[in-house]
Amino acid sequence: MSTSTETIEELATREYKYGFVTDVEAEEIPAGLNEDIIRLISAKKHEPEWLLEWRLKAYRVWLKMKEPTWHNLKINPIDYQKIIYYSAPKQKPSLKSLDEVDPEVRKTFEKLGIPIDEQKMLSGVAVDAVFDSVSVATTFKKQLADVGIIFCSFSEAVQHHPDLVKKYLGSVVPHTDNFYAALNSAVFTDGSFAYIPKGVRCPMELSTYFRINAKGSGQFERTLIVADEGAYVSYLEGCTAPMRDENQLHAAVVELVALDNATIKYSTIQNWYPGDHEGKGGIYNFVTKRGNCLGVNSKITWTQVETGSAITWKYPSCILQGDNSVGEFYSVATTNNMQQADTGTKMVHLGKNTRSTIVSKGISAGKGQNTYRGQVKIAKKAQGARNYSQCDSLLIGDKCGAHTFPYLEIGNASAKVEHEASTSKIGEDQIFYLRQRGLSAEDAVNMIVNGFCKDVFRELPMEFAVEAQKLLGISLEGSVG
Amino acid sequence: MLEITNLQIRAGGKDILRGINFRVNKGEVHAIMGPNGSGKSTLARVLAGHPDYEVAGGTVTYEGRDLLEMSPEDRAREGLFMAFQYPVEIPGVNNAYFLKAAINAKRKHQDLPELDAMEFMALVKEKANILHIDPALLSRPVNEGFSGGEKKRNEIFQMAVLEPKLAILDETDSGLDIDALKTVAEGVNAMRSPDRAIVVVTHYQRLLNYIVPDFVHVLQDGRIVRSGGKELARHLEEKGYGWIEAEPQLM
Numbered sequence: 202m203s204t205s206t207e208t209i210e211e212l213a214t215r216e217y218k219y220g221f222v223t224d225v226e227a228e229e230i231p232a233g234l235n236e237d238i239i240r241l242i243s244a245k246k247h248e249p250e251w252l253l254e255w256r257l258k259a260y261r262v263w264l265k266m267k268e269p270t271w272h273n274l275k276i277n278p279i280d281y282q283k284i285i286y287y288s289a290p291k292q293k294p295s296l297k298s299l300d301e302v303d304p305e306v307r308k309t310f311e312k313l314g315i316p317i318d319e320q321k322m323l324s325g326v327a328v329d330a331v332f333d334s335v336s337v338a339t340t341f342k343k344q345l346a347d348v349g350i351i352f353c354s355f356s357e358a359v360q361h362h363p364d365l366v367k368k369y370l371g372s373v374v375p376h377t378d379n380f381y382a383a384l385n386s387a388v389f390t391d392g393s394f395a396y397i398p399k400g401v402r403c404p405m406e407l408s409t410y411f412r413i414n415a416k417g418s419g420q421f422e423r424t425l426i427v428a429d430e431g432a433y434v435s436y437l438e439g440c441t442a443p444m445r446d447e448n449q450l451h452a453a454v455v456e457l458v459a460l461d462n463a464t465i466k467y468s469t470i471q472n473w474y475p476g477d478h479e480g481k482g483g484i485y486n487f488v489t490k491r492g493n494c495l496g497v498n499s500k501i502t503w504t505q506v507e508t509g510s511a512i513t514w515k516y517p518s519c520i521l522q523g524d525n526s527v528g529e530f531y532s533v534a535t536t537n538n539m540q541q542a543d544t545g546t547k548m549v550h551l552g553k554n555t556r557s558t559i560v561s562k563g564i565s566a567g568k569g570q571n572t573y574r575g576q577v578k579i580a581k582k583a584q585g586a587r588n589y590s591q592c593d594s595l596l597i598g599d600k601c602g603a604h605t606f607p608y609l610e611i612g613n614a615s616a617k618v619e620h621e622a623s624t625s626k627i628g629e630d631q632i633f634y635l636r637q638r639g640l641s642a643e644d645a646v647n648m649i650v651n652g653f654c655k656d657v658f659r660e661l662p663m664e665f666a667v668e669a670q671k672l673l674g675i676s677l678e679g680s681v682g
Numbered sequence: 683m684l685e686i687t688n689l690q691i692r693a694g695g696k697d698i699l700r701g702i703n704f705r706v707n708k709g710e711v712h713a714i715m716g717p718n719g720s721g722k723s724t725l726a727r728v729l730a731g732h733p734d735y736e737v738a739g740g741t742v743t744y745e746g747r748d749l750l751e752m753s754p755e756d757r758a759r760e761g762l763f764m765a766f767q768y769p770v771e772i773p774g775v776n777n778a779y780f781l782k783a784a785i786n787a788k789r790k791h792q793d794l795p796e797l798d799a800m801e802f803m804a805l806v807k808e809k810a811n812i813l814h815i816d817p818a819l820l821s822r823p824v825n826e827g828f829s830g831g832e833k834k835r836n837e838i839f840q841m842a843v844l845e846p847k848l849a850i851l852d853e854t855d856s857g858l859d860i861d862a863l864k865t866v867a868e869g870v871n872a873m874r875s876p877d878r879a880i881v882v883v884t885h886y887q888r889l890l891n892y893i894v895p896d897f898v899h900v901l902q903d904g905r906i907v908r909s910g911g912k913e914l915a916r917h918l919e920e921k922g923y924g925w926i927e928a929e930p931q932l933m
Contacts, residue, residue: 633754634769
């Protein structure tokens, strides 16, 4: 056995850094799902009647739906009656200031590097902190409100901005969209809401940090971001969860709406607990994310760095409805040990001269299975539409797999669609070369992987790009030997 | 500085080196010559710590330490540098970034403060000037899309920046035209110093016209069959490797 194998195996046994559990008194409802549970969730959140009706409608549709099977994943059966659909840390019903957040909860976020204390807040980043089923704090609210930006928890938006919520909720991802989106529509508990008014360029990064803590619960959050005419916003989400032996379900829905000349950049750094080396435990990350470039010249960019979760099923997509609108998808997905990912995007070109770019970087290590699945659809009327797709896979070791499923549907002869794909292996020679220059084996792997992902990382906001690089290093520890 | 005693190496179930002995002192330039398959590149790679080889016997001492016990990165940090016969491409990784990581890994090991971006750039610009290297090379990904000559020059450039105590050049002349060969040789000659030893592994005598060695060793079938001064290389050029087989030297 070479020395590199030893060092790396030593590192591999290092634990998932975010796997701790917070001891906090939680308010939970009984496990299981039926109309009464939905009524209970809705009542707990003091929701208007129309929203309850919408939930129930979604639930009734969901009952008739089946889990999708077209993916390239092996999923243990999920018993939806065993999941707790609402779990919240007990706290005062309404907080006057962030200082009133439960100290344990606050400590949790601090440990995760997300301080929500007024004094310690990350400069230039407004954070909505979601703990299990509820948003516990949102920072910089006032500064944002001064320029007319609404940034709050979804529950709060329902109370204070019902017209906006009613107008856009389900407008991009209808409650009938798919099995997990329907489930989310029925039981979603919280999430973030952002509205950027006409002509406003959001002065800071908005971000939501999702934390699953409670045992046996699922997290079903809903995020809605609307950028009005000429507005600009960059939004980032991060996620972690404790290490638990059982799988936990995270089924979120994110909807983005960009009106004329508006731009939304949505970045994700997903680091849910991936399960252990044998594949025990870990989060099932089944997420529906879609943006509608509703207005002319609008632009939506999805950037994702997916390093966690036992299973990832997500396809952040763009509907390019407005003429000259632009959709972009930049993705790094890593699967190590027993992790599986089936991820990609859909670019639906409806408007004239719409453009889309897809750059996907899949990294498989251990026994990980990584699938890129992407669809480019050019409608009949989408004169002059263009797409460029690039899918690269990197294999580390010989027990992992990389798969690419591009689907093209071209309805207009003027369309230009390009697709490039490559698969490569990290060579022992590359690692040796870097070690001969004085780098340790793990630094060598990190450097090679980061080089491979460069096209995606440069799309991330600066401070998060650094974070993403580190995270990638951690999630691939132990993958070379 | 480097003492190799009865070194025996196996790879893929075959004996590649069958008892190598030689010694390199500070300030010396040694050439290792030999026909294809004689084991000369294996020797270079073993000294650098390539994991594919099994040490079947013998010892290698470097600066008083057991070299074979050291990891490849420790050897590098202790001043051993190998210029690769086939420099490896690292797509997406900027040459300057890579070099900075390398130099700082070494400095950290020596308990020296790491170079910041300004200090680093000053250093590489100075070295690029000496070697007549276009600084644009620094912002390109490591060896990606480089011509054969550029790759070899990049190796010499890295050597100049990392300032090794012991430099091993593994067939640095292969695939170079005469102009590129001269540039590379100039770079190596600029690195000659009383504190540094250089081991040049080559198939052809050609390179040795420009990098004149103090000692020449001829490797055949995994053994050093003859050692001598620089004139030995000329004999080989004139008479070919067959000459040694015809006139075995008594060891």
